[in-house]
Amino acid sequence: MAGMIQEGPSSATSSPLQFFPWMSLSPGLGSPFPWLRELKSEERGLCLIHLLVACANHVAAGSLDNANIGLEQISHLASPDGDTMQRIAAYFTEALAHRMLKAWPGLHKALNSTKISSVSEEILVQKLFFELCPFLKLAYVITNQAIVEAMEGEKMVHIIDLNSFEPAQWINLFQTFSARPEGPPHLRITGIHEQKEVLEQMALRLTEEAEKLDIPFQYNPIVCKLENLDLESLRVKTGEALAVSSVLQLHSLLATTGDEMLRSKINSPSMSKNLNTNRSLRVLQMNQRTLGEWLEKEPVHIYSPGSDLTSPSPSSPLPLAPAPKMGSFLTALRALSPKLIVVTEQESNHNGPTLMERVMEALNFYAALFDCLESSVSRAPLERQKVEKMLFGEEIKNIIACEGLERKERHEKLEKWILRFELAGFGRVPLSYHGMLQAGRLLQANNYDGYKIKEENGCLVMCWQERPLYSISAWGFRRYE
């Protein structure tokens, strides 16, 4: 037996142990593994990846004991102060641990009850992300360019900003507008944010800048969560040209519980075309997870009557996770007949029904994001750590540990957003080459290296080293004959 065993590793072919030569040392499973200490960074990184995937599998399968062992093993290697892979692993394991803890809801609640969330820290982290990575700046530049082009000739412009926290976004627009040959339009910006202080600050800065540039300007702050936003209360006046800017906000509207999915599916009239009663009964009997699988296996196309006639029906079986909140939001938005909606979103599918799917996608996405952040800010580890922990870490936690309405970070890829908007009755507004040029200039002027902007049939995608990270698309009101 012993002889046989040793035959394996010595063969020249690809036994997995060859890649982990340290594994053949096989010490006992005491704590800690001594060979773990001798790992070099790359091997450690690879080991971390393997362990993470394995642990996530356990969590997904519900075998918490195995997952616990996995977490223990990872904890020897991961660290929020280590290299990139170590940090990523640290945040992912934290998220997995949170998810596991939810099996004991009381425990989970008790542990999280004394968490002090500092509003100022959150605001700071948002600003840090704005400054350290160019993505927000690029999004703003491209958004503004699209707005300027769409509002050519308009005298009254109303902009709804779904997450109004950075004055630079609109100051930039002011400058462009004031340089317009026909002069700046009457500008009204409605800013939405959850914190009053942020909006007050915005109002101050923006009115100050508008005065300097002599632009007739009005800022309407609205303190509320996006999902509670009542679009009709925004008092969009007739004669105003409406533009909506949504930067990394819309995906939170995709949050939904399973029951809602069921109810909305069954009750909506368009669904009745596709569902017969037998199926709906079966749907009721399934639990959430298998419903998700069912959805995946039998993609249901949600046809709205109008789009059948005027637009080619989506023939690709891309299943869209039904999201009633999104549906009603888009409908209400359409009722305002906006001239332009510019949507910036993360280009990754973190809305998959299964945990493993989300874990893998998130691993790839956040690995790129961590790398990107790393390369931009190696000098200020404290700030980078803040962004990683409070921004990315929280997103990762939400993606992995939360379900249902709690899970807000439901990022979806561009193709799905395109589907959603088209189904909602919006027409695509291609983003101009000029916008892409300006974005490129921004990158060059500030010496951002490794970033690329790609164009994909009218939409722009911001990439880091060939990995697409954020997508921007623009939509407009489409009239049906």
Place this chain on the structure above:
Amino acid sequence: MATNRFICEVCNKGFQREQNLQLHRRGHNLPWKLRQKTTKEVKRKVYLCPEPTCVHHDPSRALGDLTGIKKHYSRKHGEKKWKCEKCSKRYAVQSDWKAHSKTCGTREYRCDCGTLFSRRDSFITHRAFCDALAQESARHPTNLSSMATHHLFGSNQMSLGLSQIPSLQDQNQPSTNMLRLGSAGAAKFEHLIPPPNPSSLQNMPASGFFMSDAANQGFHQDHQSHHGLGPYVNKSLHGLMQLPDLQGNTNNTPTSANVFNLGFFNNSAASSISTSENASASANLQNSGFLSTNQFNSGNGGGGGQGTAMFSTNMGAQVGSGLSSLYSSSMQHENISPHMSATALLQKAAQMGSTTSSNTSTLLRGLGSSSSSGTKSDRPVLSANFGRNFGGGSGGETLRSQMENDSNLQGLMNSLANGNSSIFGVGHGQDHSNFGGFGGSGVTLEQQNNNTNFCNVNEAKLHQNLAASMGGTDKLTLDFLGVGGMLRNIGGGFSQREQQGINISSLDPDMKSSAQAASQQFGSAKLV
């Protein structure tokens, strides 16, 4: 009172100028004629600079007015008699001197290194290189935010007003070229590499590649500084991110770096590399390929000496050598070796996973190739598999295969813990009823048909515990190598001959019989 010499014949209105009268006549519908101004044809006096060597000595480059030419002559060819009191600037023309002394010291930019600037753009350019500022900001990280807060683009002139942009770019052209080579923007000089160790410089050709004034101490003395090479990597030095100290601090670092290079160069094809670095990169690739097999054959640390030697010969590119020397100082700080980016690691894990041909590999392939565009994996099969198996696969089956997979890994760990002897004990308690499960996972097998190319090699060599691999889905089914489930993925790759050829005498007798029974069954299924 001005004389109105020109009188309209119709209404007797007087005009001082004939032109005005003519215009007036139009109103009466009288014929009118406006005379062209002949004064324009009069030749203007132009002035030439008397200095024959001057450009403006040439009539085609003549200047227009007398004062201008006088000023020009003084400025260019005269002595500078006027001196500013505050600074040391001298002027030949008094008006220049006056203008300067008005603004001297009033509006200036002062870098922390003490240099004064009157122009904002030159100030910014300088600051990017300035090492003193680097140290300063190391202590005060908030400087970073203050610099970029006010404007989206971090520069006053960089508004989106189109007219301004070209000029700004022209001014910045030389500076951006320089900047691109070494450092990031104004606030990002932290990327600059630490000054090379004088000792290690002896081995390298002159690091003329790097700006000499970028001799910067401005980097954090922690292992995060490795990332400071990020821009370098991303721009042109892919794969040469952190090279080992050529003095050979540790034995292991060259080897890991070799592996690193191997993996990383695979991924670097997509990015733009200059031709010189490309040459060196490809050279490195070949060599490191050799080195990596070295590593694997001889185990850890074996390739150490060779690695060092190879690297020193490979470093024909100045860049690479400079880099390795530069990191010698930082290498001494901690034991952690240079590492690759997380995305590269993920891709590497995916590639590695393909050769292990376990279910883990399919997931790991998902790791590497889930990004939509151009990950330059040299196994297109992988992405196809990913699309088929992982992304498109039905949730249930994938889940089950994942469960199998994780039990593999768990078994891997456990086997190490318990030693090999207990494997069979663990694997003993399998359910034969799980053949149904196996049938289910047969779907997975079909999808992984492409894997058979890889798998066949493995399973020929690996004397597997067939029953263990084919039977249990969620038990810990392991082969003696501690990696079970491999064979599960191999569609019909077994031949009857091999199954019988397997020496399973060492196995538990119970297993042996079940194994053979299973092998028969499997052979007949022929899931290919």
